[in-house]
Amino acid sequence: MSVLAQCDSKETFVLNLGPQHPATHGVLRVKLTMDGEYIRQAEPVLGYIHRMHEKMGENRTWAQFMPNTGRLDYLSALSYNHGYVLAVERSAAIEVPERAEYIRVITVELNRISSHLVWFGAFILDLGGFTPLLYAFDDREIILDLLQAVTGSRLTYCYFRFGGVYNDIEPDFITGTLAFIKRLRARMPMYHNLVTKNIILVKRLKDIGFVPAEMCRKYGATGPVLRGAGVAYDVRRAEPYSVYPELDFDIPTHPEGDSMARYLVRMDEIEQSMRIIEQACTKLPNGPVMAEKAPKIIKPAKGDYYAAVEAARGSFGVRLVSDGTNTPYRLKLRSPSYSNLSLFGEASRGMLLPDALALMGSLDLVIPEIDR
Amino acid sequence: MNPPSEPIRLLAFLIGLIIFAALNAAYLVWLERKVAGHVQRRIGPKEVGPFGLLQPLVDGIKLMTKQILVPDHIDPILFRIAPPLLLIPAVMSFVTIPFSETLVARDINLGLLMIFAFASINVLGILLGGWGSNNKYAVIAAARGVSQNVAYEIPMLITVITMVMITHTLNLNEIVRQQAGGIFNWYIFRWSANPLMLVSFLIFFTCSMAETNRAPFDLGEAESELVAGYHTEYSGMGFGLFFMGEYANIVIGCSLATLLFLGGWQCPFGLWPGVHWFLIKLYLLIFTVILIRWTFPRTTIYGLLNLSWKILIPFALFNLILTGAMLKIWPLIFP
Numbered sequence: 001m002s003v004l005a006q007c008d009s010k011e012t013f014v015l016n017l018g019p020q021h022p023a024t025h026g027v028l029r030v031k032l033t034m035d036g037e038y039i040r041q042a043e044p045v046l047g048y049i050h051r052m053h054e055k056m057g058e059n060r061t062w063a064q065f066m067p068n069t070g071r072l073d074y075l076s077a078l079s080y081n082h083g084y085v086l087a088v089e090r091s092a093a094i095e096v097p098e099r100a101e102y103i104r105v106i107t108v109e110l111n112r113i114s115s116h117l118v119w120f121g122a123f124i125l126d127l128g129g130f131t132p133l134l135y136a137f138d139d140r141e142i143i144l145d146l147l148q149a150v151t152g153s154r155l156t157y158c159y160f161r162f163g164g165v166y167n168d169i170e171p172d173f174i175t176g177t178l179a180f181i182k183r184l185r186a187r188m189p190m191y192h193n194l195v196t197k198n199i200i201l202v203k204r205l206k207d208i209g210f211v212p213a214e215m216c217r218k219y220g221a222t223g224p225v226l227r228g229a230g231v232a233y234d235v236r237r238a239e240p241y242s243v244y245p246e247l248d249f250d251i252p253t254h255p256e257g258d259s260m261a262r263y264l265v266r267m268d269e270i271e272q273s274m275r276i277i278e279q280a281c282t283k284l285p286n287g288p289v290m291a292e293k294a295p296k297i298i299k300p301a302k303g304d305y306y307a308a309v310e311a312a313r314g315s316f317g318v319r320l321v322s323d324g325t326n327t328p329y330r331l332k333l334r335s336p337s338y339s340n341l342s343l344f345g346e347a348s349r350g351m352l353l354p355d356a357l358a359l360m361g362s363l364d365l366v367i368p369e370i371d372r
Numbered sequence: 373m374n375p376p377s378e379p380i381r382l383l384a385f386l387i388g389l390i391i392f393a394a395l396n397a398a399y400l401v402w403l404e405r406k407v408a409g410h411v412q413r414r415i416g417p418k419e420v421g422p423f424g425l426l427q428p429l430v431d432g433i434k435l436m437t438k439q440i441l442v443p444d445h446i447d448p449i450l451f452r453i454a455p456p457l458l459l460i461p462a463v464m465s466f467v468t469i470p471f472s473e474t475l476v477a478r479d480i481n482l483g484l485l486m487i488f489a490f491a492s493i494n495v496l497g498i499l500l501g502g503w504g505s506n507n508k509y510a511v512i513a514a515a516r517g518v519s520q521n522v523a524y525e526i527p528m529l530i531t532v533i534t535m536v537m538i539t540h541t542l543n544l545n546e547i548v549r550q551q552a553g554g555i556f557n558w559y560i561f562r563w564s565a566n567p568l569m570l571v572s573f574l575i576f577f578t579c580s581m582a583e584t585n586r587a588p589f590d591l592g593e594a595e596s597e598l599v600a601g602y603h604t605e606y607s608g609m610g611f612g613l614f615f616m617g618e619y620a621n622i623v624i625g626c627s628l629a630t631l632l633f634l635g636g637w638q639c640p641f642g643l644w645p646g647v648h649w650f651l652i653k654l655y656l657l658i659f660t661v662i663l664i665r666w667t668f669p670r671t672t673i674y675g676l677l678n679l680s681w682k683i684l685i686p687f688a689l690f691n692l693i694l695t696g697a698m699l700k701i702w703p704l705i706f707p
Contacts, residue, residue: 013508015509022595022599023596023597037512037673124669125596127596127669127670128587128590128594128670129667129669130408131411134412134413134414135413138413198668200588200668200669200670200671201669203671203672203675204669204671204675352672352673353512353597354594354670354672355672357596357597
């Protein structure tokens, strides 16, 4: 009785998906106007975990903001570290030694694999399959152990410094990384056989949840969402940074634009990241990991600086405005999940609730990075 | 010694069946968690008692001592009546299940019909639970549950009609008796009655999984979409009863599959028939059901309905016609 009473004359009702809901993976709230199980309108409501990271950046020195970057996207924290140090190094004209660049690439790509593994497990969990999550976490655990040995933390890393990295890697790290890649290579066919080819999974993802390239352009979606729409855009190739130009890797794209395409893009990216790590491990030069002339106190010249990196979820950009003092005048973060989420309202219109949640899972949202 | 008088015998059976249902509900949860653990490279419960065997007991105490939260603006009668409505029909169905030739509470001639009559009641539990709890997720789940149960009862009943045409009886004990004498007399392998017997079994098994809201058909409680489905607002033993009802329904579904197709208490090689064979087959089927849950992702509601209306029902109908034709034609060829 009561639910019917809440329906208006158009026979729709409002469903609050979140801020606490198993499918939103955090404190995202989506206000859904439903017509039965069909979604008439979806409106993401943000701000439940807003921590004013950008404003905090204006109140602390350039170096003090470093740990904040690891707390934006807790699943691929190193990419966010990288984006920030890149922007500051550009503004202060700091040269990074080559060994440090290679270490950055290796650790960032390891972090990307671990992020994609979490997504893989959580996505299948959204679809009702419990088991893959535990297998994915099994693999991810090794990455966390490897990165912990280098960076000292397991999740919210703060490893990069302006002009290099905090400390050098041990030979054990390289052997461990290569052993891990060998292990994951052997396990990828298992994931594909048991999960990708599963008929229920294929039926739930194929030809459902279209996000065409035009919609990506409209909302500024990047990363696997854009590549799943067939556009081979990857910041590592489009605006090369670090030592990526010296490494050989492909940009996986799938032109279908459905949830399955985004799934396959991420699975292919795991393979590509493994290729990058292998090459970087063999090419790793000797030398210092910190620039000799890196100043202790950074005071970039007046100006406006921007740097972007390819994070696990898309293009992460940092725009810095410096007034020549030891704190940023303005620090603007461009986070990929924010743009990727904003297309959800349009893409989910007219979809059934379970399909829309599969679409949301395939966008791979990390809420603290949307709210910042 | 004379056999005990009828009232005493019935009382003993009723108590026994309730204990059987409760033990099954408790230890199937344990089995579920253990199997899930081993499927997922974990060990599952292990702290309470040897191999975690006392875990169900502790869980039961926890559920019973928890406060039963009753949300505002619910329908107080429907909200409270729903959990028993799901559990009681399931327990009642045990009355006609022949565990062995003699171990059956009520050997009535319409046993099969009675179980299906009770099985159609338990969908009311889902409907009223979802409807009464003033929660949009619960209402969506209730609507799903009803359409799912209606869709799957049809192919299931058509398959059962096929079986009744072959067996000429609704008495479960009689159906099992006809399957005496080894594995090839089981109805699942009775090619002479109907060459598609294996398909019948698969339809029946799929439908009984959908009827009991088990993954991959657990759309009524799809936790990643509908939080906890129709029992979102239930806590404590209200939730506990839903849970027990679900497991009792699994046992009933698998018992029926065992009785109709796998020879019930008959032995696969014709020796020592008895309750042990029934239980072995029953728990093998239940184990399969649990394994399926932890292997597959969930379907969607329209995928589920499509499967029923477009695949299972046509197949079941074809099966029915084929069986009728076989029954008439076979005696003509081999008089």
